[in-house]
Amino acid sequence: MSTISLLTLVLLALMVIVGGRQGWSAFWSLLLNFCCLFFAIVLVSWGLSPLWITLLAGTLILAQTIWLGVSDSFVAGRSFLSSIIVFLVLFGLIILVEHAAHVPGFGVEDTDALEGMSLAIGVSYSQVAVMVAGLCSLGAIAEAAISVAAGMATILDEQLPAKQNSLFQAGLHIGRQIIGTALNTLFFGFFGGFLALFIWFAGLGYPFLTVINDKVFVGEIIIVLVSFIGVLLAVPVTAWLISWRERS
Amino acid sequence: MKLKGYQWWLWLGVMLLVGMGLFLFTKYDAWLYSRPVAVVAKVDTTSRQRQRDQFKNTDYLVAQRLTVRLLNTKHRGRTLVVRNHYTVSQTMSLRYQRGNQVFLSQLAGKRGRLSAMVSGMKRDVVIVMLVWLVVTMLVLMMGSAGLRALASLVANTALFILAINFDLKWQGRGVLLLFSLLAGTFTVISLLLIMGPTRKMLAAFLATLAATTVAVSLSWLLITITRERGLYFESMMYVTQVQRPLFIAETILGSLGAVMDVSSDIVATLFEVKRLQPAATRHQLLGAGRQVGKQVMGPLANVLMLIFAAEMLTSSVLFLCNGNSWGYTFSMTMSLGITQSLVCGIGIILAIPLTSWLMAAMIGEGGWLNEHD
Numbered sequence: 001m002s003t004i005s006l007l008t009l010v011l012l013a014l015m016v017i018v019g020g021r022q023g024w025s026a027f028w029s030l031l032l033n034f035c036c037l038f039f040a041i042v043l044v045s046w047g048l049s050p051l052w053i054t055l056l057a058g059t060l061i062l063a064q065t066i067w068l069g070v071s072d073s074f075v076a077g078r079s080f081l082s083s084i085i086v087f088l089v090l091f092g093l094i095i096l097v098e099h100a101a102h103v104p105g106f107g108v109e110d111t112d113a114l115e116g117m118s119l120a121i122g123v124s125y126s127q128v129a130v131m132v133a134g135l136c137s138l139g140a141i142a143e144a145a146i147s148v149a150a151g152m153a154t155i156l157d158e159q160l161p162a163k164q165n166s167l168f169q170a171g172l173h174i175g176r177q178i179i180g181t182a183l184n185t186l187f188f189g190f191f192g193g194f195l196a197l198f199i200w201f202a203g204l205g206y207p208f209l210t211v212i213n214d215k216v217f218v219g220e221i222i223i224v225l226v227s228f229i230g231v232l233l234a235v236p237v238t239a240w241l242i243s244w245r246e247r248s
Numbered sequence: 249m250k251l252k253g254y255q256w257w258l259w260l261g262v263m264l265l266v267g268m269g270l271f272l273f274t275k276y277d278a279w280l281y282s283r284p285v286a287v288v289a290k291v292d293t294t295s296r297q298r299q300r301d302q303f304k305n306t307d308y309l310v311a312q313r314l315t316v317r318l319l320n321t322k323h324r325g326r327t328l329v330v331r332n333h334y335t336v337s338q339t340m341s342l343r344y345q346r347g348n349q350v351f352l353s354q355l356a357g358k359r360g361r362l363s364a365m366v367s368g369m370k371r372d373v374v375i376v377m378l379v380w381l382v383v384t385m386l387v388l389m390m391g392s393a394g395l396r397a398l399a400s401l402v403a404n405t406a407l408f409i410l411a412i413n414f415d416l417k418w419q420g421r422g423v424l425l426l427f428s429l430l431a432g433t434f435t436v437i438s439l440l441l442i443m444g445p446t447r448k449m450l451a452a453f454l455a456t457l458a459a460t461t462v463a464v465s466l467s468w469l470l471i472t473i474t475r476e477r478g479l480y481f482e483s484m485m486y487v488t489q490v491q492r493p494l495f496i497a498e499t500i501l502g503s504l505g506a507v508m509d510v511s512s513d514i515v516a517t518l519f520e521v522k523r524l525q526p527a528a529t530r531h532q533l534l535g536a537g538r539q540v541g542k543q544v545m546g547p548l549a550n551v552l553m554l555i556f557a558a559e560m561l562t563s564s565v566l567f568l569c570n571g572n573s574w575g576y577t578f579s580m581t582m583s584l585g586i587t588q589s590l591v592c593g594i595g596i597i598l599a600i601p602l603t604s605w606l607m608a609a610m611i612g613e614g615g616w617l618n619e620h621d
Contacts, residue, residue: 002478003471004583007590010470014597019542023597026546030553030593034586037557038578045568061554069546101374102348105339105562109486113563119339120299120307121569126338128565135558139551146547176393179386180442181512183397185505185548188434189555191408192502192588195427196486196494199420202412203488209281209372213351218371223559225378232385 022071029068033061037135050127051095054134058087061135065142075153078245079145082238086141087134090230094133097222104129107216109200129219137227140186144234147178152242167246171239182231190224256388263384270380274373278319284352285370286316288344289327299335303571308336314344314366321355328362339566342369349373400441404434420489427497431504432457438508448515451610455511455603456504462602463507463595464500471587479587483580485563495584502556503592506548507599514540514603522611530612537604545600549593556585556592 015023040057044050062083070076098104104125106114151174152167197220201211211217278285292313299307312332318324330352334341344350349370356363386394411430415423435456443449471479481491514537521528521536528536560581567577 001474003474003476004478004586004590006470006474007467007587007594010466011590011593011597014594015545018538018597018600019545022542023545026549029546030549033550033553034557037554037561038574038582041561041564042568042574045565061550065547065550069550070543097374097378101371102342102369103371104342105337106566110563113483113485114340114566117566117570118301118303118305119337119566120301120309120335121303121305121337121339121566122307123305123337123565123569125562128562132558132561135561136555139547139554143544143547143551147544150543172389176390179390179393180397180400180438181505181509183401184438184442185509185551186555187401187404188505188508189502189552189592191404192498192500192504193556193559193585195412195498195501196484196488198408198412199415199494200486200488202409203416212375213368213371215368215371218375221375222378225375225382227555228382229385232382232389236389 025068029064032064032068036060036064040131040135044123044128044131047123050124050131054131055091058091058134058138059084061138062087062142065139066146069142070146070150072150072153075146075149078242079142079149079238082149082234082241083138083141083145085241086145086230086233086237087138089233090137090141090226091130091134093229094130094226097226098126098129098133101218101222102126103215103219103222107214107219109197109214109216133223133226136223137230140182140227141230141234143185144175144178144182144231145238147182148174148235148238149242152239156242156246165243167243168239171242172236175235175239179231179235183228186224186227186231190220190227194220259388263380263387267377267380267384270376271373274376277372278349278370281320281351283367284321284323284355284364285319286328286350286352286364287319288314288346288348288350289317290315291344291346303569305569310334310336310343312344314350316350316352316366318352318355318362319349323355323357323362326362328364330364330366332366344369396441400438403437403441407433407437415489420494423489423497424493427500431460431500434501434504435508438505439512442512447610448512448519451607452508452512452515452603455515455599455606456508458606459507459511459595459599459602460500460503463503463591463598464496466598467499467587467591467594468496478579479583480579481584484584495588499588499591502552502588503595506552506592507595509548510541510544510596510599511603513544514600515607518604518607518611528612530608533608533612534601534604537607538600541597541600541604545596548596549589552592552596553586553589556589557582560585 012027015027036057040053043053066076066080148171152171155170294313295311297309299309314330317327334343350366351368352364353367354365386398439449439452484491517540518533564577564581567581
């Protein structure tokens with residue numbers, strides 16, 4: 001058996017043992033999201049526009065993450081809506097930033113890995129860069145939106161209908177509680193993957209000013225920062241959406 | 249704590265001023281660089297050729313003539329002409345536009361005429377402005393919680409850089425030990441800044457440590473049992489050291505944040521349960537912990553999976569366009585990332601029972617932390 005199949009089976013078993021029915025659907029969301037990502041890649045390699053594929057795959061991935069991960073339909077509905085809004089805003093920001101930074105494709109650090117490959121492949125890599133940043137941020141947006149929506153749903157269940165403003169403030173308060181751990185999850189998730197690259201930079205003695213202008217480095221840091229912004233936007237948007245819908 | 253009305257506007261004003269200052273500074277900071285920096289004043293496209301490779305991909309090779317004005321060095325203010333080639337896909341090459349600031353190399357003057365090669369974009373403005381935007385949003389929307397999150401990010405980045413320097417000094421020999429110690433330190437710092445020096449923090453720390461250790465050891469055992477079938481460590485990118493220890497170190501760091509997230513969620517909820525119902529039994533605490541865990545495990549596992557898998561997107565597209573099969577592309581570009589996200593998933597799930605058990609032992613009936621109440 002291949003390593004990945006065995007690890008997948010172990011993960012499935014643990015998810016079902018610990019999470020029961022919800023663990024089962026969480027596993028499916030993971031699997032479906034991966035398939036979605038893989039087919040997005042295949043479609044892009046066939047020549048479809050990476051930007052449209054990002055929007056399509058992004059919506060699907062958000063839907064699967066949220067509807068399969070959350071059992072409460074109120075929480076799922078509201079967090080899905082707010083994640084979509086945040087995703088669209090972020091998508092615009094990413095296009096702007098990637099355009100300004102010019103970080104498509106590969107850098108000189110990748111030269112070894114690309115030996116013998118044809119690089120004139122006709123796929124717009126400036127759009128692929130937008131796709132990578134957009135898809136990386138999805139999980140974090142969904143998670144933050146779900147946490148805020150779930151917290152506000154608890155408040156709504158327990159209390160008499162509060163004023164819209166104080167409900168919004170309550171949402172922001174929940175956001176303040178989760179922001180530290182949410183940003184940490186992203187920070188470590190990304191920096192674990194950067195370890196080899198950073199050792200490379202330090203090992204070759206890249207000066208600081210070279211690093212902060214390097215194509216690969218800037219490309220990666222943009223992805224991290226954009227995901228941070230996604231989480232930061234998800235908090236007020238979810239809080240606002242729920243307090244606004246509750247009043248009307 | 250949240251900012252009061254006038255304070256908020258004050259902070260907004262300050263941050264906007266700082267932002268403007270940073271923007272102007274980075275835009276006109278060519279004097280900081282020893283490499284020649286120039287601004288593109290005029291772009292002429294000199295030729296455009298259709299290209300077709302053996303995999304029937306069509307692309308265009310474009311030649312540009314850039315008129316640039318030097319912004320530093322002793323030739324500051326003088327203009328010269330440089331050439332650039334790019335493919336429309338921009339896999340490796342770049343298309344320059346008017347107004348871009350670029351680095352030049354091999355700047356030389358010959359009989360009063362300057363010549364040089366263009367060697368890359370100046371990107372500091374974008375990265376500084378993006379950092380500014382994140383900091384501004386953190387401070388204005390999250391108040392002191394935002395500042396603490398920021399402090400934790402800054403401290404962890406500094407530690408990360410320090411650890412990399414140690415790693416290089418030891419030439420990668422102690423990479424696993426070094427980054428395991430680093431992971432422990434990261435956990436302490438992050439949890440201290442989020443929770444403060446409390447019993448909650450101690451519980452979350454122990455649980456994170458236990459879950460990460462168990463998940464990584466268990467996964468490594470499984471990887472060894474299956475003899476790494478389907479994994480290609482030689483496909484790791486940017487590797488300058490022995491691959492396997494580096495891979496494990498990456499995985500430990502990658503899962504740390506998410507495991508901490510689950511543990512601190514459960515710890516916070518169980519302390520709340522205990523406060524509301526001081527007589528809560530161990531059994532009740534275990535059940536409540538599992539309830540919290542169930543809700544967060546799906547979204548969190550997806551966060552990491554998307555990060556690990558989307559990072560591979562750039563090279564996967566290239567592999568597919570170079571006539572490779574889906575299976576080969578998966579093995580060479582994605583298998584390691586997927587393995588890492590599976591290990592992280594296992595860590596997240598294991599953190600749920602481990603944290604709940606630990607908490608039940610600590611604050612359940614007769615628990616050893618109860619005396620301090």
